[in-house]
Amino acid sequence: MRRLFDTGLALVCGLALAFLVFPLLAIFLRVTPVELFSQLGNEAAVDALVVSLKTSLIAHAFVLGLGTPAAYLLANRRFRGRAVVVTLVELPLVLPPAVAGIALLAAFGRQGLLGGTLDAIGISIPFTQAAVVLAVLVVASPFYLRAAIAAFEAVDRNLLDASRTLGAGPFRTFLRVALPLAAGGLGAGSTLAFARGLGEFGATIMFAGSLQGRTQTLPLMIYAQLDQDFDVALAVGALLILVSLAVLLAAKFIPSWTSFTSIWLSRSERSISS
Amino acid sequence: MDELHLDLAQPLRAFDLELALDVGAEALAIAGPSGAGKTTILRAVAGLVTPARGRIALDGETWLDTERGVSLRPEERSVGFVFQDYALFPHLTVAQNVGFAARARVPELLERFRIDHLAKARPGELSGGERQRVALARALAREPRVLLLDEPTAALDAHTRAAVRLELRDLLHEIGLPTLLVTHDFEDAAALAARVGVLVEGRIVQLGSPTDLVDAPADAFVASFTGGNLIPGLASRRERGLTEVALETGGFLYSTDELEGRVGVVVHPWEISVARKAPADSALNHVRAPILALTPAGNRVRVRVGHLTAEVTAASAERLGLRQGDVVVASFKATATRLVPLA
Numbered sequence: 001m002r003r004l005f006d007t008g009l010a011l012v013c014g015l016a017l018a019f020l021v022f023p024l025l026a027i028f029l030r031v032t033p034v035e036l037f038s039q040l041g042n043e044a045a046v047d048a049l050v051v052s053l054k055t056s057l058i059a060h061a062f063v064l065g066l067g068t069p070a071a072y073l074l075a076n077r078r079f080r081g082r083a084v085v086v087t088l089v090e091l092p093l094v095l096p097p098a099v100a101g102i103a104l105l106a107a108f109g110r111q112g113l114l115g116g117t118l119d120a121i122g123i124s125i126p127f128t129q130a131a132v133v134l135a136v137l138v139v140a141s142p143f144y145l146r147a148a149i150a151a152f153e154a155v156d157r158n159l160l161d162a163s164r165t166l167g168a169g170p171f172r173t174f175l176r177v178a179l180p181l182a183a184g185g186l187g188a189g190s191t192l193a194f195a196r197g198l199g200e201f202g203a204t205i206m207f208a209g210s211l212q213g214r215t216q217t218l219p220l221m222i223y224a225q226l227d228q229d230f231d232v233a234l235a236v237g238a239l240l241i242l243v244s245l246a247v248l249l250a251a252k253f254i255p256s257w258t259s260f261t262s263i264w265l266s267r268s269e270r271s272i273s274s
Numbered sequence: 275m276d277e278l279h280l281d282l283a284q285p286l287r288a289f290d291l292e293l294a295l296d297v298g299a300e301a302l303a304i305a306g307p308s309g310a311g312k313t314t315i316l317r318a319v320a321g322l323v324t325p326a327r328g329r330i331a332l333d334g335e336t337w338l339d340t341e342r343g344v345s346l347r348p349e350e351r352s353v354g355f356v357f358q359d360y361a362l363f364p365h366l367t368v369a370q371n372v373g374f375a376a377r378a379r380v381p382e383l384l385e386r387f388r389i390d391h392l393a394k395a396r397p398g399e400l401s402g403g404e405r406q407r408v409a410l411a412r413a414l415a416r417e418p419r420v421l422l423l424d425e426p427t428a429a430l431d432a433h434t435r436a437a438v439r440l441e442l443r444d445l446l447h448e449i450g451l452p453t454l455l456v457t458h459d460f461e462d463a464a465a466l467a468a469r470v471g472v473l474v475e476g477r478i479v480q481l482g483s484p485t486d487l488v489d490a491p492a493d494a495f496v497a498s499f500t501g502g503n504l505i506p507g508l509a510s511r512r513e514r515g516l517t518e519v520a521l522e523t524g525g526f527l528y529s530t531d532e533l534e535g536r537v538g539v540v541v542h543p544w545e546i547s548v549a550r551k552a553p554a555d556s557a558l559n560h561v562r563a564p565i566l567a568l569t570p571a572g573n574r575v576r577v578r579v580g581h582l583t584a585e586v587t588a589a590s591a592e593r594l595g596l597r598q599g600d601v602v603v604a605s606f607k608a609t610a611t612r613l614v615p616l617a
Contacts (some may be wrong), residue, residue: 162361164348165320166375167416176374180365 024241031231031238039235047213048221049239055129055217056197059136063144063193068186071148072174076160086149092142100138101206108134108207131208132215140197147189151182191251195244218243276419278452282318282328286311291325291476297420301446301453303467305460305499310473312456313358316422319454320355321348332419332452351420354413354451358424360405362397368408369393375416383411402430403438410445421446423455427462439465460484460500472496488542494614497540503582505539506616516558516608523581528558531613538614545610546584548577548602550594557605564601579604 039045074086092100106112108125118125125131155178163173179186201219208215210224218240225233281294291311295302304312317323319330321337324345330338337346362371368389373380384390387407397405406426413421426442427435443466446453456473457463463470464484471481472495480492484500491497498504505527507519512532519527519539527539547553552560563580568591570576575591577584582604596602 156361158357158359158361159363161317161320161322161348162355162357162363163374164322165351165353165355166412167349168374169347169349177363181363 027234027238027241031234035231036235036238039232039239042232042235044212044216044221045232045236045239048216048218048236049243051129051132051213051215052198052217052219052243055132055136056194059133059140059197060190060194062133062137063141063197064190067141067144067148068179071145072152072178074145075149075152089145089149090142092138093146097139097200097202098206101135101203104131104134104138104203104207126207127209127211127215129208129214132204132217135203135207136197136200139200139203140193143196144186144189144193147192148182148186151185151189152178154185155181187251191247195247198244198247199240276333276452278319278330278332278420278454280315280319280328280330282315282325282330284311284314284318284323284325284328286314286476289475291315293471293473293476293478295454295471295478295481297452297454299450299452300469301455301467303463303470304454304456304473304478305463305470306456306458306473307499308458311476312458312473313424315473316355316424316454316456319351319420319422320353321346321351352416352418353420353422354416354418355422356406356409356413356424356426359429360397360409362405362408362412364397367394367396368400371397371408372411372415374412379415379417383415387411401434403434406430406438410442414449419451421449421451421453423453425457425459425462426455426466427459428457442466460487464500472499489612491540491612491614494538494540494616497538497612497614500542502540502542502612503546504614505541505581507537507539509534509537509613517613519613525561527611528608529611529613530609531611533613533615536616538616540612540614541582541606541610543576543583543585546579546582546604546606548579548584548586548590548594548596548604550600550602552603553605555605556607558608559606559611561604562601563604565596565598568596568598577602577604 074082074089105126107114108118108131109115110119110124110126125134159177159181160173163177164170168176199219200217201223204215204217205220205223210216210220212221216224218236222233222236222240225236276299278297279295280297282291284291289311291314293315304315306312314323318325318328318338324338325340327340328338329336329340332352336342336344337351338344363374366374369380369384372383372389381390384393387410389404389407389411392400392404392408397408400408406429427438430438439462446466453467455463455466460470468483469481470484470487471478472487473479474495480487480496487496488500488502491500491502494504505519505521507521507527509517509519511518516528516530517532519529519537521527529539541559547557552562561580561582563582565577565579567578568575569578570588571585573588574585575588575596577586577591577596579602584604
C-alpha cells in the first residue's frame with residue numbers, strides 16, 4: 001500500500017515536472033544554439049535586450065531602495081489602518097497587468113489626472129522608457145514588498161531591542177541586525193520581483209507601447225515578431241529563458257545572502273572606523 | 275557611587291504596575307510569579323517601553339520624567355541588559371557579539387568570561403551556560419552604569435543552574451554596579467541579591483534581605499514563595515505565650531507568633547524533622563501522615579509528609595529507611611513557626 005502511494009506520488013510529480021519543462025524544451029528543440037547566437041546580431045533583438053535590462057535594473061533599484069525601508073516600517077510599527085495599507089500593497093499582485101496599464105494611463109496619460117500638470121512643465125511619460133520603468137515598478141514591487149515585510153517580521157524583536165540597549169541607534173540597528181537577518185527573505189523577494197519585472201508585458205504595452213530601441217522589451221518583441229517571423233520570436237524567447245535562468249541562479253549561488261551582507265557591512269564599518 | 279532611582283506607574287492588562295525603588299551599588303532582585311510585571315520594569319529602565327507615569331534617574335542624570343516630558347532613548351541610557359533568552363545576534367560570532375557596543379575591550383572580556391576559545395563560534399553552537407557568559411560580556415562591554423538581568427538562570431538546565439548562580443553572584447559582587455534582576459525563582463533571588471522585593475500583581479508586597487523574607491513573611495504569598503509550608507487554620511486561643519491554631523483538616527498546631535482569626539501557619543522544610551514515632555523532645559507540633567513522595571536534592575531529601583514538605587539529610591533518610599507509603603511523624607517547634615493572616 002505504501003509502495004503504491006510512493007510510486008503514485010513520484011508519477012504525479014514527474015507529470016507536473018514534464019508539463020512545466022516540456023514547452024520550454026520545445027523552444028530549444030526548435031532553436032539551435034547557432035540561430036540563438038545569430039539573433040544576438042539582430043539589431044532589434046539587441047535593442048530589446050538592452051531596453052529590458054536597463055528598465056528592469058532601474059526599476060529594481062527603486063524597488064529595493066524604497067521598498068526595503070517601507071517594508072521595515074510596515075513590519076515593525078503597529079498603527080491604525082496598517083492592515084489596509086498592507087492589503088493595498090498586495091493588490092497589484094492579484095490585479096491583471098492590463099488594469100495596471102490602463103490605471104497608469106489614467107494617472108499619467110495625456111488625458112490623465114497628472115497629464116496636464118506634467119505637460120505644463122514639459123514632461124510626457126507615456127511611450128517613453130520612464131513609462132516602462134513605471135509599469136515594471138507597479139507590477140513587480142508588490143512581490144518584493146510582501147517578501148520583505150515577512151522577512152522583517154520574522155526577525156526577533158528582542159534582537160532589535162538588544163541592539164538598542166547596546167548603544168546602537170535605530171539606523172545602526174537596521175543596518176547591523178535587521179538587514180542581515182532578513183537578507184535571506186529579501187534576496188528571495190528581490191529575485192522574484194526582478195524576474196516578474198523582466199517578464200512584464202500587459203501594463204508595458206498599454207502604457208509604454210512597443211517602439212523598437214525605446215520601449216520594446218524582450219517580451220514585447222516576442223509578441224511583435226509572432227506574425228512576422230516565428231523563428232525570431234522563438235529565438236528571443238530562448239534568450240529570455242536564459243536571462244531568467246541567470247537571474248535565478250545568481251540568487252541561488254551568491255553564497256548565502258546573510259553572510260554576504262554581513263561581510264559587506266563589517267568591511268564598510270572597518271573602513272569607517274579606520 | 276551611582277544610585278538608580280525609579281518610580282513607575284504603568285497599567286498592564288489585568289492590574290496596574292506601581293513601584294518606587296532606590297538601588298545603590300548592590301544587586302536588588304524583583305521576584306514574583308510570571309505575569310507580575312517584572313520584565314516591564316526592566317524594559318522601562320532600559321527605555322524600551324515608556325511607562326504611563328514615572329521618573330527614572332541615575333544619580334543626577336534624569337532618564338525619564340513623564341511630567342517634564344523627558345525620556346532618553348535606549349541607546350542614550352547607560353545600561354547593560356541581559357535578556358531572558360540572551361538575545362545574542364545569530365549572524366555574528368561570539369567576538370562580534372561582544373564587540374557590538376565597543377570593540378576595544380573584546381579580548382579582555384573574552385578572557386575574563388573564559389570564552390576566548392569560542393571567539394569565532396556562532397551563538398547557535400553554544401551551550402546555555404556559554405551563551406549566558408557571552409550575553410554578560412556583551413552587556414558589560416559598553417561599561418554600563420546599571421546592569422539589568424531578566425531571569426538570568428531561567429534558560430538553563432537544572433544541572434548548569436547551580437554553577438552559573440555562583441559565578442554570577444561573584445561577578446555581581448566584583449563589578450559593584452547597581453543591578454536590578456528579575457526572577458520567578460526565590461532561590462535565584464536569594465543567591466544573587468542582597469535585597470529582594472516580592473512583586474505580586476504589579477506591587478511590591480515585601481522588600482528585605484532573603485533572610486527577612488524567610489523569617490518574617492509579610493503574607494501568605496511571600497511565605498509560600500520563599501519555600502515555606504503554609505497550613506491554613508483558625509487561631510483560637512492564646513495561653514502561656516502560645517497561639518493555638520485549629521487546622522481545617524482537624525488537629526492543632528502551636529506557634530509563638532501572635533495573631534487572630536484565619537491564619538496560615540508557616541514553617542520551612544528544614545525546620546521539620548521526620549521520625550517513625552513522635553519524639554519526646556521540645557517540639558510541640560506533630561503531624562502524623564503517610565509519606566507521599568521522596569525527592570533527592572543534592573545531599574538532602576525532600577520528604578512530602580501529608581500536606582507538609584520536610585527536608586532531611588540524605589544520611590538520616592537512609593538511616594530511617596524512609597519509603598513512600600510509610601506512616602511517619604513530622605515534628606517542628608512552635609518557635610520555628612510564623613503566623614500570617616489569610617483572607
